[in-house]
Amino acid sequence: MVCPGEKIYDCKRQLLAIQDTLDILGGKWKVTILGCLAMGEKRFMDLQRELAGIGPKMLSRELHELEVNSLIQKNEEGKYMMTEYSASLKPVIEVLAAWGAQHRVKVMSMQ
Amino acid sequence: MVCPGEKIYDCKRQLLAIQDTLDILGGKWKVTILGCLAMGEKRFMDLQRELAGIGPKMLSRELHELEVNSLIQKNEEGKYMMTEYSASLKPVIEVLAAWGAQHRVKVMSMQ
Numbered sequence: 001m002v003c004p005g006e007k008i009y010d011c012k013r014q015l016l017a018i019q020d021t022l023d024i025l026g027g028k029w030k031v032t033i034l035g036c037l038a039m040g041e042k043r044f045m046d047l048q049r050e051l052a053g054i055g056p057k058m059l060s061r062e063l064h065e066l067e068v069n070s071l072i073q074k075n076e077e078g079k080y081m082m083t084e085y086s087a088s089l090k091p092v093i094e095v096l097a098a099w100g101a102q103h104r105v106k107v108m109s110m111q
Numbered sequence: 112m113v114c115p116g117e118k119i120y121d122c123k124r125q126l127l128a129i130q131d132t133l134d135i136l137g138g139k140w141k142v143t144i145l146g147c148l149a150m151g152e153k154r155f156m157d158l159q160r161e162l163a164g165i166g167p168k169m170l171s172r173e174l175h176e177l178e179v180n181s182l183i184q185k186n187e188e189g190k191y192m193m194t195e196y197s198a199s200l201k202p203v204i205e206v207l208a209a210w211g212a213q214h215r216v217k218v219m220s221m222q
Contacts, residue, residue: 011149015143016211017208017215018142020211026133031129039122070217088210088213091206092206092207099132099200110181
């Protein structure tokens with residue numbers, strides 16, 4: 001994100017886009033929910049059992065936000081599943097995982 | 112993040128790495144602070160003026176967390192600046208910006 005020289009407008013637009021993505025994926029549960037659903041469609045109760053510590057209110061709110069952003073959907077049997085559109089997240093997930101993994105190694109080496 | 116077939120352990124490790132990155136960059140201010148510093152080194156007061164709405168306590172906490180994660184540092188004049196290591200964020204920032212921008216177009220087209 002080298003902003004010098006770029007018009008400030010472009011920088012603000014880029015920051016907004018970054019913040020959008022972080023807000024959509026951020027928080028304690030969304031990535032873990034996507035991780036669970038990447039393993040196959042699941043009912044609400046299945047998710048609640050697998051996500052130790054999440055309450056029903058929080059789970060329904062997180063599922064609703066993921067649904068509103070077209071990343072998951074509910075099928076006719078009432079099971080949650082990833083949407084086709086969620087495949088667009090693949091490069092995001094991969095780069096977040098890669099950076100997080102190398103950062104953990106760096107932080108451990110500093111201790 | 113296709114987990115089926117991968118050992119559950121690898122999936123959990125991948126989710127942890129993703130969550131690490133989201134936690135380090137997440138929240139309302141960190142990306143904007145990095146965006147400001149990408150334009151050049153700045154004093155605390157400069158940052159506080161540029162980041163409309165951030166209080167001194169929040170700014171110092173966010174700066175501390177970015178410093179602890181080696182993404183920014185303070186130089187001898189007491190100015191904050193990006194570290195060499197922060198360049199490792201470039202692919203992350205680019206993919207977050209790209210996904211966020213295309214997602215905004217998709218969401219607008221659904222309205």
